[in-house]
Amino acid sequence: MEYVLGAHQYGKAETRLVRIYRDTARHQIRDLNVSTSLRGDFAAAYLDGDQATVLPTDSQKNTAYAFALDKGVTDIETYALALARHFADDIEPVQAARVEVDEYEWERVRVGGGEHPHAFVRASQEVRTTTATVQRRAHEQRAWVLSGLRDLVLLKSTGSEFTGFLHDRYTTLPETDDRVLATSLTARWRHARPERDDWSAVNASIRQVLIETFATVHSRALQQSLFQMGNAVLAAHADIAEIRLSAPNKHHFLVDLSPFGLDNRGEVFHADDRPYGLIQCAVQRADAPPAGPAWDAPGSFAG
Amino acid sequence: MEYVLGAHQYGKAETRLVRIYRDTARHQIRDLNVSTSLRGDFAAAYLDGDQATVLPTDSQKNTAYAFALDKGVTDIETYALALARHFADDIEPVQAARVEVDEYEWERVRVGGGEHPHAFVRASQEVRTTTATVQRRAHEQRAWVLSGLRDLVLLKSTGSEFTGFLHDRYTTLPETDDRVLATSLTARWRHARPERDDWSAVNASIRQVLIETFATVHSRALQQSLFQMGNAVLAAHADIAEIRLSAPNKHHFLVDLSPFGLDNRGEVFHADDRPYGLIQCAVQRADAPPAGPAWDAPGSFAG
């Protein structure tokens, strides 16, 4: 055979799992979307159709459910790491396991001023994310953990300008010293070490730093806002090695109402769908430990 | 011509409009999706391609923007009514105008414990809705207003059963006295009169009644929960004539973990996508004023 099997991986994507803690009358709920992905000694399945080393994706799904009961889901990072370590440790052909978890947040229903013990309402459309990657086993084992968020929709109604940019022959955009700046932020940050017990607290703090910095930085461009946001996160959290930010510029165009005798001074906008600007950057410590395979998300494999 | 033009209407759908109030340093934001629809003397456009009576949908869009500046958007009901009245009053061929508005809610960013004056974060994925319908003009004019919400996602982790149901030859479902009950509620309620100045306060109160009732009723079926929710709204608000509720039963299936030696006592569930139950009902006052065309939504015209 003159053709070579290149990179390959397989797994079970989007297992929708709800874990309820009901040890006391005050229930708790964790609502997850779990995707597992294995790399390793699986070439025979591709080359010869021989499944002898292939753990079915159905078994991976079962494991996700079983671990949710057995190990629990105190936070998604701990859960994802446990699951990834299990695949790396216990399934012989696996050389690397990646577990990605999205979490949807619920709030308690308030009744008569107090919190209801077992009724919940979905909070924001924002999603918490994690990716745990574990390579090899025993003393050779290495692990990486990313945490993040998606669909955090932010808007500033002033405090944003866009001036002094490069002009080429296709440039018609006027400069502006006061515009609406809006985005739907995706952010992921890499923890310097995969061991910690304060995942949720750290992540909540980082989220707040991102939001506060977006709000308070006078923005000369979305690029600048993003870098300041990343900077602020690293400044506040010594154990974060790197942060990556991807931010669509959700354009809000001022509507020209002068044909109708109206002077629209930044009050009525058209929120456009497409196209949108897309700004992406990483901010990292100069001495950050290497990222290894932490960012090799399965979703991007073939586009 | 032996064939007859039946019901017909036209308009501009989904004008995405953001209104910012910036009279003081503490900005306010209203984020809307506006759809307008006109009925009236437009048969010639269909029969002969004669546009003489047809106000372009582009003009309807312009009007939506202009009114957002000129009349403002204190609440979506007042705005929708003003727009619908304008079309009915001022555009000669119009016999009935309907304006549907969705509103997306934003919260202020909190910085250092206080509210930021011009930075916002999208709140829940829940959507506020209204439909204003206005027929004819001058002393013959009639108006109807619906308010509502969509995508209010609720879940109870206990306090729900499903027993004693009809069995036929295709029934295999076991009875259960403790299940997860979850839905993504769509609710719309009809105001007895189209004139009021407390739209937002009333709607917030109704939303809270719906949520509290869902939480506190021990549910023998989603049907019962919905009726109780509707009942509670009518009991609390004498000026609401009718409420309609549409609720998918978002099934959460208990995962069988016994093959793995685990006893899953209501702790780990699979949140399924499709199929889903769909329960719908109206609750109304015995003496409710007639609904007229209030519920004839354009979206349902041809399915």
Next chain:
Amino acid sequence: MEYVLGAHQYGKAETRLVRIYRDTARHQIRDLNVSTSLRGDFAAAYLDGDQATVLPTDSQKNTAYAFALDKGVTDIETYALALARHFADDIEPVQAARVEVDEYEWERVRVGGGEHPHAFVRASQEVRTTTATVQRRAHEQRAWVLSGLRDLVLLKSTGSEFTGFLHDRYTTLPETDDRVLATSLTARWRHARPERDDWSAVNASIRQVLIETFATVHSRALQQSLFQMGNAVLAAHADIAEIRLSAPNKHHFLVDLSPFGLDNRGEVFHADDRPYGLIQCAVQRADAPPAGPAWDAPGSFAG
């Protein structure tokens, strides 16, 4: 109780069912999305939580699967009618049953110039639809059948104008005698009688008439195109009582390239997302039999 239970219905939505015919080596496939909805004597479930008359939605799902095997799916109309008649005939509390079916079309894979016997590729994103409604039983039974299609995306690159329209103070749209006309058509037509054995052939013919008429009519407005399309269907099919058409005007805006020294004579367009015009009309025979509940789709119940 002073509040009244109004209209109510319940059922199982979106049962995703694939029926494969494998009696010979040349398999056939029918790919369906089935939704069932029942009306009748179910008030006790809402009022008291008493399920004694309630056939579980799970049983409705089971019935959809069982009928797909037992009765087969020669075409979606026959299947939907059989299912609706079963609920009306055999489930005592049911007074009316509605079955909606979407069908996704597959084409055979071509290999070496011939058709493969058991490999298929999804054809267009277009969806075939039907709604069968059956009321009461025995000699009192009545049935109505709608057939239709959704997401039939059509475009004319010329042969469309928009001139001579009404101007008000908010009108800025210029007239045009040559524009791109594009839509994503939803059409549903009501069969004069629910008994026929040529559903698929009739529906294919109607689809072709719709497309040909869209193509060949010089359009003075989308309204005119729609009416002509409906007319042509009624003219070609004496057993169609009525047709309803809903057509977004998917705007294609000519891009102004003159700042770059380019003369854009109808060659480069921006395909916009929102807002869009929305044109809807019914065309019916003057002597059409009454529609009864044929058009009361569950989806529109509460918006």
Next chain:
Amino acid sequence: MEYVLGAHQYGKAETRLVRIYRDTARHQIRDLNVSTSLRGDFAAAYLDGDQATVLPTDSQKNTAYAFALDKGVTDIETYALALARHFADDIEPVQAARVEVDEYEWERVRVGGGEHPHAFVRASQEVRTTTATVQRRAHEQRAWVLSGLRDLVLLKSTGSEFTGFLHDRYTTLPETDDRVLATSLTARWRHARPERDDWSAVNASIRQVLIETFATVHSRALQQSLFQMGNAVLAAHADIAEIRLSAPNKHHFLVDLSPFGLDNRGEVFHADDRPYGLIQCAVQRADAPPAGPAWDAPGSFAG
């Protein structure tokens, strides 16, 4: 500043562009979604908010439109390369430009047995894709071109098994020697050289090879099918260096109808939504030229 700006890029995403050729009465249409992304000397924008080197994303959009008129869109690869080369050649701070284009296919409407000259209907939901990446300028310039497709939905109703797989303690899946195999294929292939004039013909041939191989290989696992599909493409096209395939295993579960006295021998299936298997692999020539940045898609930057 102790924190470092890492990888960064920016551009305009999803410019929805329709190019119509109307030189003769028989029009042609190209329907595109264009995303441009620039890397280079843009650090000052992030670090200081200085836009002096930043070509606005609005200008990038204008360029996409202008090139569609000026250079035309004979095929998406030629168009994407021209656009990427322009950014790399003519915009001083740019060190690398990537242009991604999706194309939606239209078919001519057939009227009276012939093809209509200017009326079109959207074909399959399948999307053609390309990514052109250009680094540096003049004699140092390098270019890479990927072509591909997305949402090619395939199904085999027999000729697929899954047996002999690894069992662990969480494995409950039964073996099967006859199942439905279905996927929604994403495939991208890298051309050995960026210069060719037969893009559309080559891509159509590759698509056909993928489909035929899926159909004709007796599948012992989706992994095996994918590798064979990649192999066949490389065997048929000496100028393709590498192909990557990403394939969800769209599970079709046999419905147990035995409680209803029915024997379901592979005839009725539930088409499930989530979770799904996800199988991904690359197949490449042993002597393939290096991929460089060809696969670094912006979409995967932060997840």
